[in-house]
């Protein structure tokens with residue numbers, strides 16, 4: 001608490017000074033003299049941090065440590081197969097990254113070019129990110145659980161010139177055909193696919209894959225054709241570092257853009273203060289590099305700080321429910337950072353699989369991605385951490401670059417389920433639906449009133465959409481899309497999204513995206529998708545589907561539609577329920593009343609409220625009746 005208070009007062013005293021001092025944690029080729037220049041007014045919109053500074057993120061994560069930590073493990077890789085692991089030193093990682101950067105360069109990839117990464121959780125995923133950063137190319141990692149269709153639309157949207165992938169990914173004893181998906185995506189992307197002139201493939205399983213001469217290269221052979229030295233490109237602080245696609249409440253996913261200087265300062269700052277990793281600690285974040293958590297807290301934050309970061313190829317329940325704790329013992333992990341959905345899934349297996357491990361090395365436990373229910377918090381604290389490890393429940397978003405609201409390890413751990421207080425330097429507030437500020441203990445919409453270095457700078461190719469999405473609901477302020485409650489002690493409790501975005505197992509999903517996948521099926525006339533509480537996943541996906549005239553509503557068709565969404569978006573979006581319905585509850589002006597659909601899916605048909613404005617009230621009874629199949 002003391003450190004938090006001291007930092008917060010430093011920020012209050014002089015904000016520019018505070019953030020310039022934090023910038024001093026990085027190695028700059030040219031130190032910045034200005035902290036920020038920000039306007040969230042639509043008329044004159046700009047966000048700039050450290051704009052006169054020059055640096056390189058890859059240099060920051062590798063070269064800068066060579067003298068003092070060259071032989072220290074940078075990446076501790078644990079394979080899907082429990083008998084396989086590998087320690088990679090900072091020096092070795094530096095060499096691999098330089099080689100990969102040189103392969104990219106040799107194929108004409110350079111500063112400002114976009115490169116899609118579609119990777120398994122192997123060290124090469126980190127090398128690929130850092131190799132792009134090294135030469136100033138902008139990476140966009142696409143989670144390996146997305147379909148070729150989703151991959152194609154991202155290749156197209158960002159205008160990628162290269163893709164880095166693997167033959168196959170291994171996960172939980174199964175394989176995912178990454179290279180085959182890339183080939184399909186490039187074909188699907190048409191002209192945009194033709195612009196991809198390099199597919200660099202890492203050999204992981206040795207599966208036989210297609211190979212297009214002139215375009216495709218194997219990493220394990222091409223790495224020997226280049227030298228192990230590659231200078232890092234001096235980048236302006238506001239040059240883009242990466243694009244990461246995320247779902248919103250409308251339309252297709254947005255390519256959120258993060259730039260170099262502010263993002264790196266913020267990732268390093270938050271990683272240091274939240275996780276308190278000592279020089280000899282092994283730190284483990286279980287996220288996938290396909291999400292922002294993997295960017296900021298597997299790769300950029302920890303490596304910028306010279307930490308040993310554990311990278312895990314597998315899943316928490318393979319080969320069995322003890323795996324996570326066995327990995328903790330095997331590598332003497334000190335900090336573990338995971339998602340509530342994983343904790344709930346493991347909790348369900350009982351204490352046995354945990355108790356048979358030691359976990360003596362653990363010092364701190366973290367969670368991220370969704371609200372953690374107090375029961376799961378307590379199990380994590382008492383059973384996993386044996387009551388001696390603080391829990392940091394970190395609230396943030398793809399757009400925020402790093403954690404904004406979280407307990408710090410030295411805070412008293414008295415509020416299970418509360419994200420508690422803002423990081424020093426962060427200014428959250430609550431407003432009502434009209435944008436009026438709410439003071440003291442209150443519940444409302446969560447906004448930020450001031451910029452911070454890690455904030456996203458835009459939406460790739462559509463700055464208007466960026467301003468519209470985040471800065472127009474409450475003009476001049478950043479709207480998170482989340483609701484929150486602030487208690488008497490000033491602690492924040494995140495209550496979840498207040499827009500049409502779902503959070504399924506910590507993965508963000510737009511209902512509009514799933515709806516458009518459904519209506520793309522020839523049998524579907526209309527669809528509405530809502531979330532409902534799910535014991536393990538946090539939220540489940542409930543789809544109401546209206547079929548075309550004359551189409552028989554059968555169980556087989558419902559099943560086909562689930563598979564269809566999976567094909568279109570990817571396994572992460574697979575609907576839990578498909579309800580074939582005769583109609584949707586609409587107002588006389590034709591607007592779907594989602595509130596009613598949510599209540600029915602939640603199993604509260606008694607709480608529908610006023611339905612008198614509906615065009616066809618009788619449709620509601622049919623929907624309630626139809627939902628009974630899921631009880």
Ligand code: WT7
Nearest residue numbers: 368369370371393394395396397398494497508
């Ligand atoms: C949304 C952002 C941030 C990395 C992973 C997800 C929800 C995130 C928490 C938390 C309650 C949380 C919010 C947020 N969320 N962390 N500790 N407590 N809710 O990133 O995919 O951009 O999703 O995840 O609803 O808006 P994302």
